Amino acid sequence: MTALLRLAIVAESDRYRFARFVFEAVEAFGASAFSSASILVNLMPRLREDYRHVGARLEISLLVIEATLYCEWNGKRVSICRLDPVPDTQQLKILSEQLRLASESTDPDLLVRRNRQIEMELEHAKVRAAAEFAELEARLESKKAELQASLRAAATDSLTGLYNRGAYDDRLMEAVTRCARQQEPLCLIMLDLDYFKQINDENGHQYGDEYLKRMAQVMREHVRSHVDIPCRMGGDEFAIMVFAGVETARRIAESILTGMLGRVSIGIACLLPSDSHESLIGRADAALYEAKRQGRGRVCVAVSEHAE
Ligand SMILES: Nc1nc2c(ncn2[C@@H]2O[C@H](COP(=O)(O)OP(=O)(O)OP(=O)(O)O)[C@@H](O)[C@H]2O)c(=O)[nH]1
Structure with missing residues (x-):
C-alpha cells in the first residue's frame, strides 16, 4: 500500500x-x-x-x-x-x-499554522529589535555623556572647576568676534592674587590651593551666572569675560576685591571697535600691571575706556 x-x-x-x-x-x-x-x-x-x-x-x-x-x-x-x-x-x-x-x-491548516509561525517570528524579531535598539540608545547616551564629560574635563581647571587657559583663549576669541560684529559690550577683567607666593610659603601649598579655590568661589558669587565667564589662567592669575559695559565690570571687580579682603589686584579693559583679542588682553594686562604698580589691592580701568 x-x-x-x-x-x-x-x-x-x-x-x-x-x-x-x-x-x-x-x-x-x-x-x-x-x-x-x-x-x-x-x-x-x-x-x-x-x-x-x-x-x-x-x-x-x-x-x-x-x-x-x-x-x-x-x-x-x-x-x-x-x-x-x-x-x-x-x-x-x-x-x-x-x-x-x-x-x-x-492547505488552509498549514497556511494558518505558517501565518501564526510568521506572526510569532515577527513578534520576536520586533521585541529583539526593540531591545537591541534600546541597548544601542543606552550605549550611545553613555558615549555622549562620556564625550561631554571629557570635553568638560579638557576645558576645566581641575583645582577650581573654572574654565582653564585653553578654554579661556577659545571663548575670548569667540566673544571678541561676536561682540565686535553685533556691537555688544564686552569687558575683560584680569585678576592676580597679591603676595600669593608669601601665602604659600607661610601656610603651605595645600593652604594655597584652598586659597585659590576660595578666590574661584568669590568670583562665581559675583559674576552673573550663565552670562559672564570666569576662568583660571594658571597659577594665581584669573580672568573674567563680562558681557556688559565698564561700570558693571567695575562693580563686579570691586565686589571680588572686597570678597578677597582687598588682597587681589584687578585690571579692566573694554572692547573698542578697533580691538583684536590680543589688543584687548594687552590693555587689560596693562591695567592689572598698573593696579600692582600703585600698591596692589585695587581695581584699575584701562585709560581709553568710556563709562557706560
Ligand atoms: N598652592 C598653589 N600655588 C601655586 C599654584 N600655581 C602657582 N602657585 C604659586 O603661586 C605663586 C605665584 O607667585 P608670584 O607670581 O610671585 O605672585 P605673588 O606672590 O602673588 O606676587 P604679586 O603678584 O607680585 O603680588 C608661586 O609661588 C607659585 O608656586 C597652585 O596651583 N597651587
Missing part, C-alpha cells in the same frame, strides 16, 4: 481541492478520467455528510493498493479506478511528492 496523499478537510472548499488531486493522480496514471469522475460525483456528497458529522476536520487519504487507486476516510474506503499498467515504486514516489507539494501550498 502506498499513501499518495493525506489531506485535512477543514472547509467545504477542501473537498474540491481533494477531487482535483484525485484527477491529477488519475491523469498521471493514464487511467479513465470519465469513470473516476462519476465515482467522485457520488463520493462528494458522502464526504460533505461525514465532514458535517465530524464537525471540524476530516482526514482523507488517496492510496494505491496493488493495482487500484482508493480514497479512504473515517475507516471507509472507496475504489476510484484500476491502474493499468501497475505503477512502479519510483512513479508512485514522484506523484506522491508532487501531490504533497501541491496540497501543502494550499
Whole structure:
C-alpha cells in the first residue's frame, strides 16, 4: 500500500481541492478520467455528510493498493479506478511528492499554522529589535555623556572647576568676534592674587590651593551666572569675560576685591571697535600691571575706556 496523499478537510472548499488531486493522480496514471469522475460525483456528497458529522476536520487519504487507486476516510474506503499498467515504486514516489507539494501550498491548516509561525517570528524579531535598539540608545547616551564629560574635563581647571587657559583663549576669541560684529559690550577683567607666593610659603601649598579655590568661589558669587565667564589662567592669575559695559565690570571687580579682603589686584579693559583679542588682553594686562604698580589691592580701568 502506498499513501499518495493525506489531506485535512477543514472547509467545504477542501473537498474540491481533494477531487482535483484525485484527477491529477488519475491523469498521471493514464487511467479513465470519465469513470473516476462519476465515482467522485457520488463520493462528494458522502464526504460533505461525514465532514458535517465530524464537525471540524476530516482526514482523507488517496492510496494505491496493488493495482487500484482508493480514497479512504473515517475507516471507509472507496475504489476510484484500476491502474493499468501497475505503477512502479519510483512513479508512485514522484506523484506522491508532487501531490504533497501541491496540497501543502494550499492547505488552509498549514497556511494558518505558517501565518501564526510568521506572526510569532515577527513578534520576536520586533521585541529583539526593540531591545537591541534600546541597548544601542543606552550605549550611545553613555558615549555622549562620556564625550561631554571629557570635553568638560579638557576645558576645566581641575583645582577650581573654572574654565582653564585653553578654554579661556577659545571663548575670548569667540566673544571678541561676536561682540565686535553685533556691537555688544564686552569687558575683560584680569585678576592676580597679591603676595600669593608669601601665602604659600607661610601656610603651605595645600593652604594655597584652598586659597585659590576660595578666590574661584568669590568670583562665581559675583559674576552673573550663565552670562559672564570666569576662568583660571594658571597659577594665581584669573580672568573674567563680562558681557556688559565698564561700570558693571567695575562693580563686579570691586565686589571680588572686597570678597578677597582687598588682597587681589584687578585690571579692566573694554572692547573698542578697533580691538583684536590680543589688543584687548594687552590693555587689560596693562591695567592689572598698573593696579600692582600703585600698591596692589585695587581695581584699575584701562585709560581709553568710556563709562557706560
Ligand atoms: N598652592 C598653589 N600655588 C601655586 C599654584 N600655581 C602657582 N602657585 C604659586 O603661586 C605663586 C605665584 O607667585 P608670584 O607670581 O610671585 O605672585 P605673588 O606672590 O602673588 O606676587 P604679586 O603678584 O607680585 O603680588 C608661586 O609661588 C607659585 O608656586 C597652585 O596651583 N597651587
